[in-house]
Amino acid sequence: MTAAPRRPSRPARSRPRGRPLRLSDPHRRMRVALTVVLVLLVVVGGRLVQLQGLDGPRYATAAEQLRLTTIELQAARGAILDRNGNPLAYTVQARAIFADPEMIASPGRTALAVAPLLGLTPDEIQEKIAVGGRFVYLDRALDPEIAQQVMDLRLPGIGVLDEQRREYPATSTAAQVVGFVDSDNIGLAGVEDSFNDVLTGTPGELVYERGQYGLPIPAATQSRTEAVPGSTVRLTLDQDLQYQVERAIAVANDERGVSTVQMVVLDTRTGQVLAMAGSPGYDAANPGAVPELLGNPTVSNVIEPGSVNKMITFAAALDRGLITPETEMTVPDHLAIPGSTISDAWGHAPVTWTALGVLAESSNVGTVMLARRVGAPSLDEYLRRFGLGTATGIELPAESGGILPPMPEWSGSQTDTIPFGQGISMTVLQMASMYQAVANDGVLVPPRIIEQVIGPDGGVLPQAPAEARRVVSPETAAELQHMLEAVTSDEGTGPLMRIDGYRVAGKTGTAQRPNPDGGGYAGGGYWATFAGFAPADDPRYVIAISIEQPDGSQHGGIIAAPAFTSVMSYLLQDNGVTPSGTQAPEFRFTADDE
Amino acid sequence: MSAIPAPSTLPAPRTAAPGTRRRTSTVGGRSRVGSGPRSTRTLTLTVAPAATPLAARRAPFVAVVLLLVGLGLVTLLVLNTAIAADSFTRRALSQDIDQLQLREQQLQLEVAAAQAPTALARAAAGQGMIPAGQPGFLVIHPDGTTEIVGGATPAARPASRSAPPRQPQPPAPPPGGAQGDPPPGGQQPADPADPADPADPAAPGGTG
Numbered sequence: 001m002t003a004a005p006r007r008p009s010r011p012a013r014s015r016p017r018g019r020p021l022r023l024s025d026p027h028r029r030m031r032v033a034l035t036v037v038l039v040l041l042v043v044v045g046g047r048l049v050q051l052q053g054l055d056g057p058r059y060a061t062a063a064e065q066l067r068l069t070t071i072e073l074q075a076a077r078g079a080i081l082d083r084n085g086n087p088l089a090y091t092v093q094a095r096a097i098f099a100d101p102e103m104i105a106s107p108g109r110t111a112l113a114v115a116p117l118l119g120l121t122p123d124e125i126q127e128k129i130a131v132g133g134r135f136v137y138l139d140r141a142l143d144p145e146i147a148q149q150v151m152d153l154r155l156p157g158i159g160v161l162d163e164q165r166r167e168y169p170a171t172s173t174a175a176q177v178v179g180f181v182d183s184d185n186i187g188l189a190g191v192e193d194s195f196n197d198v199l200t201g202t203p204g205e206l207v208y209e210r211g212q213y214g215l216p217i218p219a220a221t222q223s224r225t226e227a228v229p230g231s232t233v234r235l236t237l238d239q240d241l242q243y244q245v246e247r248a249i250a251v252a253n254d255e256r257g258v259s260t261v262q263m264v265v266l267d268t269r270t271g272q273v274l275a276m277a278g279s280p281g282y283d284a285a286n287p288g289a290v291p292e293l294l295g296n297p298t299v300s301n302v303i304e305p306g307s308v309n310k311m312i313t314f315a316a317a318l319d320r321g322l323i324t325p326e327t328e329m330t331v332p333d334h335l336a337i338p339g340s341t342i343s344d345a346w347g348h349a350p351v352t353w354t355a356l357g358v359l360a361e362s363s364n365v366g367t368v369m370l371a372r373r374v375g376a377p378s379l380d381e382y383l384r385r386f387g388l389g390t391a392t393g394i395e396l397p398a399e400s401g402g403i404l405p406p407m408p409e410w411s412g413s414q415t416d417t418i419p420f421g422q423g424i425s426m427t428v429l430q431m432a433s434m435y436q437a438v439a440n441d442g443v444l445v446p447p448r449i450i451e452q453v454i455g456p457d458g459g460v461l462p463q464a465p466a467e468a469r470r471v472v473s474p475e476t477a478a479e480l481q482h483m484l485e486a487v488t489s490d491e492g493t494g495p496l497m498r499i500d501g502y503r504v505a506g507k508t509g510t511a512q513r514p515n516p517d518g519g520g521y522a523g524g525g526y527w528a529t530f531a532g533f534a535p536a537d538d539p540r541y542v543i544a545i546s547i548e549q550p551d552g553s554q555h556g557g558i559i560a561a562p563a564f565t566s567v568m569s570y571l572l573q574d575n576g577v578t579p580s581g582t583q584a585p586e587f588r589f590t591a592d593d594e
Numbered sequence: 595m596s597a598i599p600a601p602s603t604l605p606a607p608r609t610a611a612p613g614t615r616r617r618t619s620t621v622g623g624r625s626r627v628g629s630g631p632r633s634t635r636t637l638t639l640t641v642a643p644a645a646t647p648l649a650a651r652r653a654p655f656v657a658v659v660l661l662l663v664g665l666g667l668v669t670l671l672v673l674n675t676a677i678a679a680d681s682f683t684r685r686a687l688s689q690d691i692d693q694l695q696l697r698e699q700q701l702q703l704e705v706a707a708a709q710a711p712t713a714l715a716r717a718a719a720g721q722g723m724i725p726a727g728q729p730g731f732l733v734i735h736p737d738g739t740t741e742i743v744g745g746a747t748p749a750a751r752p753a754s755r756s757a758p759p760r761q762p763q764p765p766a767p768p769p770g771g772a773q774g775d776p777p778p779g780g781q782q783p784a785d786p787a788d789p790a791d792p793a794d795p796a797a798p799g800g801t802g
Contacts, residue, residue, distance in 0.1 A: 087706055092699050144696045169706030215685075243711030500728050501744025569728050579731045579743045 067209040067217070074164055075201025077185050078230030080178050080192070082239040083274075083451055087169055088178045089192065091185070094165035095147030096140040101129045103157030110155050114138065117150050140183060141165040166192075174242045176277060176296040177235065177396070177449065180287045189287070189294050191233060191449070194397045198453055201230035231461065232454040236272035241265060244570045245275040248563040252547055253279055256559065260548035262298045263563060264432040264447075265571065268539045271436055271445030271466060273394070274571075276429065299399045302425040303546050306511025306556070307362045307493075308529045309421030311438065314359050314367075314483065316374045316382035319476040323370065325356040325483050328591045331366040338412030342368060342420075345510070345555070357589035360486035362493045362508065364420045371419030379419060380407035385471045386434040387444060388426055393466065395450045402426035421511055432544035435506070435531040438484070439539035442477035443468050481505055485536040486587040487557075496561035497532055499569045501579035505539070506532020506564075508557035510549070525549060530560035534568050535580045541571050724750070 051059065079090035097118065104110050111125035118125070118139045128136050140163065147160045166181050179190020187196035204227035208216040216222065249261045262278035278297030282290060295301070317323045332350045334343035344363050351357075358366030371379055383389065389404030403425040405414070414423040429447055437444035446466040453461040472480070484505035488497045493508045508530050515524035526549040533539040545560040571577075587593075707713060730746025 086709065090706075092703065093696065143700075145700075167703060167706070169703070170710040171712055173711050216681075240711050243715070247715075501731055573726075573729065 064209070067211075068207055069210045071206045071208075073204035073206055073225070073227040074162065075203045075227035076229040077164060077166065077181075077201065078199040078232045078456075080199070081232060081234045082174070082237050082242070083235060083272075084238065085234070086239045087167075088174050088235065088237075088239065089166060089168050091164045092167050093144060094141045094163050095144050096161040096163050097138045097142060097147060097150050098159050098161060099129050099136050099138050100134050100157045100159065101132050101136060102134055104129055105156070110158065113153055113155060114150060114158065117146055117153075118142070170239055170243075172281075173239060173246060174235075174237055174275075174277075175287075176281050176298075177237060177242075179397075190296060190396065191235065194395055195233050195450070195453075198233060199230040201456065202228040204228070229456045231456060234451045234454060236267075236270075236274065236449050236451045237276075238274050241567070241571060241574070242275040242277065244567050246277045248566050249277055249279050251566075252559075252563050255562070256547060256549070258548040260297075261546070261563070262301070262303075262428040263543065263545045263567070264298050264428050265567065266432045266436045266447055266542040266544075268436055268439040268533060268542055269445075271433070271440075271447050271468070272451070273429075273447050273449040274541070275567075276449075278428070295398055296396055298428045299394060299396050300427070302400050302402050302427055303527050303529070304423070304425050304511040304513065305421040305431055305546075306509030306527060306529050307364075307367075307421055308431060308507050308509035308531050308544075308556075309424065309426075310359060310362065310367045310419065310509075311480065311484065311507050311531075312382050312386055312388075312434065313371045313374065313379060313419040314355065315386070315438070315472050315476060315480055316378050317355070317370050318479050319382070319472045320374060320378060322373055323355045325354060325479050326588065327355045328352050329355070329358065329366060329369060331358060331363050331369065333365060335365045335368055335416075337368070337416040340413055342416065352591040354588050354590065354593075356483045356486050356587060359483050359507070360489065360492040360587065360589060362487075367420045368416050371416070376407055376410060376415050380410075382472075383418070383424070385444075385469075386437060387430055387446065388424065388434070392429060392433055392446045394429065394447050399429075400427055402430055421509060428544050428546050431529070431531050431546070432542050435533060435544065436542045437471040438477050438480045439505075439533040439542055440477075441474045442470055442472040444471045481536060481539070482585070484532070485584055486589070488532070488536075489584060489587050491587070491589050492557075493555065494530065494532070494557040494561070496558060497530065497564055499534060499565055499572065502534050502569075502572055502577070503536035503580040503582070503584050504532055504534045504568070505536035506530055508555055508560070510555040513548070525551070528556035528559040530556045530564055532564060532568075534572065535577065536584070537580050537582055540575070540577055541568065543568055 077091040080088045082088055097114070099110075101107070107126050107129045108122075111122040111129065115122040115125050120139065125138060128138055138158075150158065151160050164185055166185060168175065168178065168180075175190075177190050179187055179192035179194075181187050181192050185200075187193040187199065192199065204225040206222075206224045208222045211217045245263050245265060249263055252261045253259060259280050260278075263276070264273065265275040266272065267274055276296070276298045278301070280290075280293055281297070282293045287294065314323075318325075330350050330352045331344075333346070333348045334341050342364050344365050353361065353363065353366060355370070357363075358370065374382075383404060388402055391399045391401035393399075404418075410418070411423075417423040433444065433447050436447070445468040448466050450463055453463060455461050484507055485503060486492050487494045487507055488504045489495065494506060497504050497506055497508075509528070511527040511529060512521040513524040513527050514521055527546050528549045529544075529546045531542070531544040533542045543564055545556075545563055547556070547559050547563070549559060708717070727747045727750075728744060731743040733741045733743050735741065
């Protein structure tokens with residue numbers, strides 16, 4: 001009761017101070033608060049829309065990228081097979097061991113642990129680690145088992161990578177044809193080089209979300225693009241024959257004490273290369289050791305063919321109708337040519353030979369006399385028809401087309417020496433190819449070494465076939481075959497080329513070799529050459545050989561015989577060629593013969 | 595509020611109960627207002643059953659939901675575990691495949707290396723084999739006579755006759771009585787222990 005009168009007095013006390021009491025309006029306060037909250041909500045909501053709606057996908061992608069890992073799936077390089085499907089080169093899985101030098105606390109201990117597994121010395125490993133940086137290869141192309149053993153050591157800073165290794169199971173056999181690859185599997189020589197694009201596959205990739213420990217998160221995004229392996233290349237080579245050829249070359253190397261021997265085997269009917277090899281070659285285990293030996297001498301190195309080239313002179317004369325094998329001519333043992341004299345390999349009184357006799361006895365003088373009747377333009381035409389001066393187009397890198405200058409540029413002496421194979425040069429492959437034309441009844445099929453390319457799906461990819469062309473008429477080819485068979489008769493220059501049971505035809509040659517140091521032929525030594533085919537009555541195989549001969553004391557008919565007969569008889573046996581049912585005919589060498 | 599209750603309000607629940615119901619029903623449809631008096635007539639009063647508490651009424655529903663949630667969780671857990679277990683199995687199996695592929699690769703390597711001509715030649719030489727020479731061909735003429743084409747020459751015995759270690763394994767012919775006899779069946783290859791002259795013209799038609 002007493003308090004009641006004091007109550008009204010309170011406002012009365014404050015009022016005099018001039019500040020009118022204004023009760024806050026709760027609604028207004030609420031409205032303000034609501035507005036503030038709403039503004040905040042709009043800001044938060046806007047930000048939400050911005051983050052989730054507008055930028056959302058970007059952040060989601062970025063987050064996924066953090067988890068996503070992409071692994072390249074390596075595509076296996078295609079294999080190289082021989083004609084029977086034996087692998088000459090193929091790819092296997094291998095591993096590379098690398099080090100992260102920054103993570104290796106004790107290089108010494110690491111090296112000591114790793115070295116015995118890698119077959120290296122600890123010092124070598126330490127040297128590699130000492131290079132520094134974050135990545136250095138310790139060893140490559142390792143067997144996966146060895147890599148696993150290294151990883152089992154659980155050494156910090158040592159890691160493993162998948163890679164591929166090229167295997168050459170036949171080792172040195174056909175190494176020059178097959179070639180080799182570098183450490184990144186890029187072809188550097190041979191078919192590995194010329195067919196690199198075909199052999200190389202298309203890598204695939206695996207994209208997956210990675211969990212905490214690097215394992216894929218199950219049922220999460222995964223996409224896998226399979227790698228497409230490279231195509232397989234099948235060669236026309238026969239691995240076993242190739243081995244025989246290389247063995248024959250090795251034997252010739254040993255027996256003759258010379259280093260340079262080249263040999264090519266062709267199928268007469270298809271022009272396919274069945275074997276080709278030359279020495280010196282590179283060491284298949286260590287191809288880079290002598291850089292100048294990385295090629296394939298049978299397609300890259302040229303030789304002067306010598307008397308083997310006489311065949312073309314006779315082909316021109318026969319095909320032009322100037323002679324028959326019976327045409328007689330009296331031949332002295334020497335003949336003056338511009339600036340020089342040519343002579344036969346042996347002195348003799350003038351002989352009246354038949355054309356066959358001139359070829360089979362390999363008379364230089366007789367050949368030049370014949371070439372003069374043919375004329376340089378005609379001879380030039382036939383040389384080029386037989387493919388000289390132009391690369392054959394075989395599917396191998398660095399092929400030479402030989403050296404045959406255009407006819408108007410022939411020097412006076414060249415006009416007279418080219419007919420018997422000096423002043424012109426060719427590869428041994430070209431030499432084999434021109435005899436293939438004779439053996440194939442006058443149709444030259446340019447030599448090829450790729451039988452087929454098999455795609456990753458197993459389908460055979462078409463290869464443009466070599467275009468066969470007629471070089472001489474079938475009659476001329478038959479006459480040439482007859483005359484070339486006379487070479488291997490007892491009176492000819494190549495009786496050692498005969499093979500029991502089969503008739504053999506061919507032409508021997510001994511060519512002066514230009515001195516590699518320059519200054520003409522003096523001191524250059526000789527090439528002993530032979531090109532022939534068998535069976536002469538139904539030719540199946542052509543072999544061309546050239547063997548370096550330091551002193552020229554023995555001609556190609558003797559030196560090349562072991563290599564020719566061993567390889568040819570292997571070929572005939574291995575392919576089941578029936579023996580010639582007939583004997584070689586009687587040959588009329590001179591006018592005096594019946 | 596005043597603490598004095600309105601006297602009329604107390605009995606209201608009892609008497610007004612039907613009225614309330616009626617009123618509420620009118621809310622729903624105006625048309626029933628007119629029929630009000632009629633419904634009052636027919637309305638019978640019953641004792642309302644003891645109201646079941648809300649919680650008790652919802653209990654089965656909650657139980658079902660809980661059960662479903664529980665089942666779902668368990669299923670999810672099982673599925674998840676299964677997926678994880680599968681992924682482990684898959685990983686183990688793919689490791690097995692990798693191992694087997696590597697093994698296959700290794701074996702293929704060995705086969706390819708052993709098939710290579712150089713390896714074959716070496717292996718053959720190790721067995722004491724030598725390259726065959728030119729074979730002879732036997733031509734049988736229609737009249738029954740035969741002719742030998744080509745010279746079948748026995749292959750030259752290799753210079754070094756290092757007896758290969760595997761050769762002595764086939765039992766040598768018994769010393770007694772086998773001296774002049776050819777080995778039965780003639781299957782035995784040239785016995786390295788046999789000092790027979792390699793030039794012995796065992797081959798048919800050795801015309802050289």
